[in-house]
Amino acid sequence: MAKSRGELSGEASRAKAVQAAVELFATSGYQGTSIARVAEKTGLSQSGLLHHFPSKTALLSAVLAERDAEDGRFLAAQGKPAGWAAFDALTALVVRNGTRPQLMGLFVRVVAEGTEPGHPAHRWVREHYAGIERFLTEAVRAGQESGEIRADAPVGTLVHTTVAVLDGLQQRWLLDTDRLSMADEFRAYVELLRSRWS
Amino acid sequence: MAKSRGELSGEASRAKAVQAAVELFATSGYQGTSIARVAEKTGLSQSGLLHHFPSKTALLSAVLAERDAEDGRFLAAQGKPAGWAAFDALTALVVRNGTRPQLMGLFVRVVAEGTEPGHPAHRWVREHYAGIERFLTEAVRAGQESGEIRADAPVGTLVHTTVAVLDGLQQRWLLDTDRLSMADEFRAYVELLRSRWS
DNA sequence: GTCTATAGATAGATAGAC
DNA sequence: GTCTATCTATCTATAGAC
Structure with a gap:
């Protein structure tokens, strides 16, 4: 199952990008964070990141969904x-x-x-x-x-x-x-x- | 006392710019507001604005000082x-x-x-x-x-x-x-x- | 005090190769 | 799935004319 080139399997890059975005949005806000910085922190090029999230807004949605999911699990428990x-x-x-x-x-x-x-x-x-x-x-x-x-x-x-x-x-x-x-x-x-x- | 060219007397442009900045920072935040937009709302060119506030940070300081002054007057009363x-x-x-x-x-x-x-x-x-x-x-x-x-x-x-x-x-x-x-x-x-x- | 012009950086986003 | 290259727009700031 090893990949021939540098790509990560399935959702790995995506998840890593969301985590990077959470951390950057947390300190600099959404407006204050560039997708370039998120890409850098993720270990992707800017375009590589934009392959997973077609726009910055899409990235924000993923971040907020992730936050809801975490809090939801906690409260549901x-x-x-x-x-x-x-x-x-x-x-x-x-x-x-x-x-x-x-x-x-x-x-x-x-x-x-x-x-x-x-x-x-x-x-x-x-x-x-x-x-x-x-x-x-x-x-x-x-x-x-x-x-x-x-x-x-x-x-x-x-x-x-x-x-x-x-x-x-x-x-x-x-x-x-x-x-x-x-x-x-x-x-x-x-x-x-x-x-x-x- | 009429001015020969387009300049406003003394503090007029400055005050108008602070007010414009208050309104824009209020809706879009500091990071989300460009000095160009503040200039436009003030009725100045960008450089005209930067004559009164050498940097965006200086503009922010003026805005915050203005806010403090207003609230201070109210509380002091x-x-x-x-x-x-x-x-x-x-x-x-x-x-x-x-x-x-x-x-x-x-x-x-x-x-x-x-x-x-x-x-x-x-x-x-x-x-x-x-x-x-x-x-x-x-x-x-x-x-x-x-x-x-x-x-x-x-x-x-x-x-x-x-x-x-x-x-x-x-x-x-x-x-x-x-x-x-x-x-x-x-x-x-x-x-x-x-x-x-x- | 205000302008035009411009510099130099960075923004978000797209095209196309591999 | 990821890259390089590139586009266009916008950003903050400076230089210099009037």
């Missing part, structure tokens, strides 16, 4: 938590993310760029928020039905603020990876919610 | 609030920012880019966070001394979470300028703090 357990699942996600600054950088920078309507990641950004807000909303409602969360808790505000805390901590953490614990801060916030709305 | 009054001052700032999506876009995008150490705005980003955290920390400590805020309130966490909520709401709001009220969400969060730590 925790089932469908309801009530406060959903906040604990988010805490677990924060703990995990705290060990992967690259994924954080990617998220923070691509979301910041992608809030602009014309940006190639705009649709992904919208869907990302819709997804996490749906997840949290359903969990809070379920918690209210089971009586674990007070019925008069303002669901929308609770959800929006929680997502805001997550995003804000991530951004702030990038500036101080060593001295700030996203997980500790988020846990304290969740305790605040619990004490108020249990 | 409110004196040096202590205790919960500081959170009310922040609420007022949020209300004001809710009417200026451009300033929000500028902040969100430049901060996201600028968390990277090599970025020309990196120093500004660090100082921005240091400033707001100092402001809030002092206010909370003062509130504790006056007895308005419980002595066992975790100051650091309180400060970090509050800043995170601010940043997260801003980012999220850019995606839904019409349907989301940053001010309402932030007010609800402050109420949560007040009920827990008063």
Whole structure:
């Protein structure tokens, strides 16, 4: 099965390119990264890279799909938590993310760029928020039905603020990876919610 | 005092260029904006613009200084609030920012880019966070001394979470300028703090 | 203070050989 | 599947005329 020339089998180059793009987009953003740099890091020529991804936008899509897949696997492994357990699942996600600054950088920078309507990641950004807000909303409602969360808790505000805390901590953490614990801060916030709305 | 050729008096072109840069950086970020586009929007040639700002970085510095000046004027007008009054001052700032999506876009995008150490705005980003955290920390400590805020309130966490909520709401709001009220969400969060730590 | 002209680098993308 | 070569556009910045 050995190849006669320099090509890698099947998906190998593609996967390597996605990983290189993740790392570069994470530090320089999408706009700030050239496909030439991704190609170099992958170990391909620019055209070699463009064989796998016909355009830079296609490369971005692959990167975002990869990110979704990783986070999806993690959340799916925790089932469908309801009530406060959903906040604990988010805490677990924060703990995990705290060990992967690259994924954080990617998220923070691509979301910041992608809030602009014309940006190639705009649709992904919208869907990302819709997804996490749906997840949290359903969990809070379920918690209210089971009586674990007070019925008069303002669901929308609770959800929006929680997502805001997550995003804000991530951004702030990038500036101080060593001295700030996203997980500790988020846990304290969740305790605040619990004490108020249990 | 009429000028014989096409030049504007003194600072006029410069100010106009800064305003154009604010608007373009706000929507496309710093990296995503070319000085040519800023020049066009200003009504100058590219070289005409570079007469006022010898480099793109210099233009960015002017933009950030302008932003600081505006926010500084606003906060200074409110004196040096202590205790919960500081959170009310922040609420007022949020209300004001809710009417200026451009300033929000500028902040969100430049901060996201600028968390990277090599970025020309990196120093500004660090100082921005240091400033707001100092402001809030002092206010909370003062509130504790006056007895308005419980002595066992975790100051650091309180400060970090509050800043995170601010940043997260801003980012999220850019995606839904019409349907989301940053001010309402932030007010609800402050109420949560007040009920827990008063 | 503003312009034209231009330099030199780099951008994203395509054609065609192997 | 990967390469070299090339295209065209755009980028930041400088030189020098008016």
